[in-house]
Amino acid sequence: MSGKRNLSHQQQRRIRSRQQQWQDAAREEGHDGTVVAHFGGELLIDYPLDEGWEQRRAQPRANLGGLVAGDRIVWREEENGTAVVVARQPRERELQRPDRYGRLKTMAANIDRLVLVIAPAPAPQPTLMDRYLAAAEIHGLSVVILLNKADLLDEESMELLEEVLEPYRDLGYPVALTSVSEEDESVLPDPIDDSATSIITGQSGVGKSSLIRRWLPGTEIRTGDLTRRGEGTHTTTTACLYRLANGGAIIDSPGIREFGLWHISPENVIDGFPDVREWVGHCRFRDCRHHKEPGCALKEAVEDGTLDPERVENYLVIRDEAEAGRTTN
Numbered sequence: 001m002s003g004k005r006n007l008s009h010q011q012q013r014r015i016r017s018r019q020q021q022w023q024d025a026a027r028e029e030g031h032d033g034t035v036v037a038h039f040g041g042e043l044l045i046d047y048p049l050d051e052g053w054e055q056r057r058a059q060p061r062a063n064l065g066g067l068v069a070g071d072r073i074v075w076r077e078e079e080n081g082t083a084v085v086v087a088r089q090p091r092e093r094e095l096q097r098p099d100r101y102g103r104l105k106t107m108a109a110n111i112d113r114l115v116l117v118i119a120p121a122p123a124p125q126p127t128l129m130d131r132y133l134a135a136a137e138i139h140g141l142s143v144v145i146l147l148n149k150a151d152l153l154d155e156e157s158m159e160l161l162e163e164v165l166e167p168y169r170d171l172g173y174p175v176a177l178t179s180v181s182e183e184d185e186s187v188l189p190d191p192i193d194d195s196a197t198s199i200i201t202g203q204s205g206v207g208k209s210s211l212i213r214r215w216l217p218g219t220e221i222r223t224g225d226l227t228r229r230g231e232g233t234h235t236t237t238t239a240c241l242y243r244l245a246n247g248g249a250i251i252d253s254p255g256i257r258e259f260g261l262w263h264i265s266p267e268n269v270i271d272g273f274p275d276v277r278e279w280v281g282h283c284r285f286r287d288c289r290h291h292k293e294p295g296c297a298l299k300e301a302v303e304d305g306t307l308d309p310e311r312v313e314n315y316l317v318i319r320d321e322a323e324a325g326r327t328t329n
Contacts, residue, residue, distance in 0.1 A: 030076040030086055033058075035067050035109075037240045043067060043085060045075060046243070053243050058083035068094075069239035069251050070109040070197060093140055095199060095253075098263045108199055108239045108251045114141045115192060115250075117202035117211065119149040120157050124164050125203065130314040132201050133173070134272025138264060143173050144191040144198075148207045150177040167308040171275055180210040188215060188246065195247040212252055216242050266322040273315045275307060290316060 033047035036055060043060055046053045058075055060067055061084055067073065072089040091109045099105045114136040118124040129145075136143045145168055147161065165175055176189035192198055200208050239253035270277045276298065284295025290312070301307040 030074040033073050033075050033085075034241065035069055035071040035073060035085075037069055037238050038067055039238060045073065045083070045085065046241075047075070056083055058085050060085045061087075064088050066106060068106050068109050069241045069253070070111060070249075072110060095135070095139055095141075096263070102263075104263060107253050108241075110197060111139075111141055111199050111251065112196035113144060113192065113198040115144050115146055115198045115200045117146045117148050117200060117206045117208050119147070119206040120152050120161065121149070122203060122205045124161070126164060126167075126310050127314050127317070128203060129168070130273075130311065131318065133168075134269070134315075134318065137272045137274060138268065141199075142196075144189070145173055145175045146189060146192075146211075147175060147177045148211060149179055151179040151181050167311060170308075178211070180207055180214050188244065192248065193246055197241075197249040197251065199251045199253060208252065212242060212250060215244060215250065264322055266319050269315065269319045269322050272318075273311060276312055276315045279307065 031047055033045045036044040036046050038044075041059070043058045044055060045058045046055045048054075059082060064085065065088070067085065067088060071091070073085045074087040074089070075083050075085045077083055091106075093111050094106045094109045095111055096104045096106050114132065116129060116132050116136075118129070133143060145165065147165075153161070169175060174191045176191050178189050200212065202208055239251055242250045242252065244250060264272075270280055279297045279301050280290075282297035283290070283293065285293055288296050290296050290298045298307060298312055302309045302312055
């Protein structure tokens with residue numbers, strides 16, 4: 001028994017040693033790059049070249065773990081011309097969701113901002129918006145709420161949308177308006193006109209893909225080069241990184257559309273609601289559930305207009321789901 005355990009430790013040490021050797025060699029001889037997309041066993045990476053970005057396919061070295069869009073990597077070219085990713089730089093931030101087996105899976109890495117796209121139609125759903133915003137808060141991402149299809153707004157619909165947006169404005173979330181019908185297709189909304197890496201989110205039909213095409217006219221990821229058996233068709237199910245002319249990047253991930261918070265512990269759900277968190281712990285009873293208990297600080301804050309009742313309700317629903325271990329999309 002002890003011999004097997006010792007052998008296992010030795011194997012782990014050898015693996016770590018080889019990884020360190022690869023990383024050291026990569027830093028000396030390799031090139032910096034970023035994962036654009038991951039298709040099966042192959043990667044699409046990009047790297048700076050002639051004041052722009054060049055893309056190429058690459059093979060990941062074994063034992064690097066799963067690589068995702070946004071990962072900063074080191075790669076080098078083999079004698080046969082194949083690009084090989086030999087090291088992954090530490091991740092600053094990552095967005096995760098459980099896979100169908102309940103295991104946490106990283107969807108995208110090194111993200112700075114979550115862009116939540118809404119539109120007049122389909123009508124915004126505050127319950128869904130709060131899930132996205134809570135995910136951003138928990139993962140340490142800044143947020144921009146982007147109202148698309150602004151050209152469809154009239155006075156009446158704008159008033160209705162302002163009622164939805166007012167609680168989020170009060171919380172300090174920036175709101176920007178845009179439309180894919182604008183004549184200047186190169187214009188980015190001011191809150192994302194910088195060098196940050198953003199992940200674009202929102203319910204189906206709000207125009208996320210149209211926005212990306214507008215911001216990147218004529219730009220396509222060359223997925224056809226990635227496989228001989230049509231794996232490029234997986235673009236609808238894998239996260240892809242797009243470079244913006246201003247030096248920033250946009251990650252479009254279909255997986256984020258089903259992103260939930262069921263993998264977050266009930267105790268940590270409150271971190272996604274900083275306005276509600278301020279009142280937790282001030283109730284009469286330490287074990288207050290914030291439903292019908294007397295002396296509930298959250299209930300009193302709602303009654304005096306300090307807290308938005310829908311935000312409190314959405315927090316309680318998500319917390320209760322986390323406690324029940326239910327999956328919600």
